[in-house]
Amino acid sequence: MILIPLGNIKEDKVPKSDILEFYKDSLVGLAAARPTPPLPKPINTTPWIAMSFMQKAIRRGNGPAALMGAATLLRDAPERLWRRVGCVAFEDVGVADIECLGLVTAAQAGKADRRKLGGEWAVASLIIERMADAAKNRSADDLLMTIAGLPSLADERKNFATLSDQRLYQIVLGCSDLHKRGLALWYLMGTKRCPSPNLPHRQGNVEFAFEVLAEHGVSPSMLQIARQGFRKTGEMLAPFAALLTLVNGIRGDGAQNDRIPHKRLVGGVPSYALDTYTREGKQAFSRFLKTNAGTVEWMTANLPGNGRNAFVGELVFRIEGGCLNNRRAGPVADALRAQYELGCLGCSPDQAASVLSLMRNDMALLNDCRAEVLGEAK
Known part of the structure; x- marks a missing residue:
């Protein structure tokens, strides 16, 4: 414990x-x-x-x-x-x-x-x-996103859905791979309540899943917090945070601030508020895709026409939306973050690094589009 x-x-x-x-x-x-x-x-x-x-x-x-x-x-x-x-x-x-x-x-x-x-x-x-x-750490979300999105887990995402609870229990307790343990835990919790477009439907058994975490060695205090967090949010972030207490390895040498693009006030709110989960953010992304930005040229050459708006949203989240001040991390957190940022964009890591660099250079142009959208809305 x-x-x-x-x-x-x-x-x-x-x-x-x-x-x-x-x-x-x-x-x-x-x-x-x-x-x-x-x-x-x-x-x-x-x-x-x-x-x-x-x-x-x-x-x-x-x-x-x-x-x-x-x-x-x-x-x-x-x-x-x-x-x-x-x-x-x-x-x-x-x-x-x-x-x-x-x-x-x-x-x-x-x-x-x-x-x-x-x-x-x-x-x-x-x-x-x-x-x-507070000190910040996004490992629970990075674990969730990599489990759902890493190409290397495609077979496990399909096969684990058919396993018995007992077999999933064995994976959570005995597998050395954090992603596979997390995937097994997700199926034990059930994708009916915690769905993902990349995971097949499974009913799940929430109480059994928390019992497995307890047997795995998660502290009683953290288990109570995670149970209540899951009860109130219905998301896998709380159980994954509980799992990560066993392996977090957070460094004790101080916090770091991420590289965050300059914000701009648009319509009385910071530009970063217009993201892929807001109507105005999506409208700004669509407008951005009609420009001659370097990011748009790259996408035209490398991506099919459908899904480009969502792809811009993924880029912007990595560059701007998910950035932290006072980040506390360690080897596990660093690895999860890198896997999410470069491994879950639907292209090779080298391509991901290239297009992220282009998007970072195009953020001022995107903010122009955001300002235009809010200006027209008013």
């Missing part, structure tokens, strides 16, 4: 039998010691742009900007806010700060608990600031 890092909290002071109650009590203490919450400053935009804005601001460690996105969601789509913060915690903070995961999952318990802590905005602003300040 491993001991999970809990910041300034002593591990031997944490009651393993009810870690979520411990974190609820921790939230009470943090709320009581905190000055008056900042005033909410929502912006005039769509919930989808607000979600993108908030998450990417958290990744960049920009608390004030993240709070603007959160305030917009709390005003216009509060249910989206509370599900999204759970996803952000496991996707972008992950194994770099387990204490932060515990606080976020405790904050998701329900309105009654949040009311005792001062209300929706008091709790939302508290955990948004905590996530923005």
Whole structure:
């Protein structure tokens, strides 16, 4: 069994039998010691742009900007806010700060608990600031994306779907390959609830899957956090974060900041908020594809006509959307990141490196397209 890092909290002071109650009590203490919450400053935009804005601001460690996105969601789509913060915690903070995961999952318990802590905005602003300040690690999402997308796993994606739960259990516990262990765990959890276009349908057995993680050696504290995270989000990020606590190997020599392109304000929001999950972002990508940019010339020569808009979105995520300030990583995290960025674009790693370089040089032109789209929308 491993001991999970809990910041300034002593591990031997944490009651393993009810870690979520411990974190609820921790939230009470943090709320009581905190000055008056900042005033909410929502912006005039769509919930989808607000979600993108908030998450990417958290990744960049920009608390004030993240709070603007959160305030917009709390005003216009509060249910989206509370599900999204759970996803952000496991996707972008992950194994770099387990204490932060515990606080976020405790904050998701329900309105009654949040009311005792001062209300929706008091709790939302508290955990948004905590996530923005936290060390970051995207290994859970990188593991998810590489399992679903690496060409070398094509046979396993097909064959593992037909295996018995007992055989999948053996793979999770006994295989040395992290991707195969993760794929077996995904099928145990079930693709009915956690679907992927690259994975066949399988019913799954969630309780058995968490029992396998427990037998594998995941700490009781992390298991409770992951169970609650999965219950609230319905995504594989929480179980993968639990699996990664066994192998994360995070370096203790400080954090690093990713190379992040210069942002531009377009229509009152940062340009990075217009991504492939927003209507306006897709419109900007379509407009970009009509330019004579070097990236577009490369795509014309190397890719079929269909799917180019989504391909631009994949490039932009790697260059801009998924970047972190205060990234904590190690050998496993570094390998997963490289495999995702260069191995899951549908072209060779050399081609991927080439087109990513072109896209980085074309980001200013893309931002022009984003500004035009928002200007026309207004």
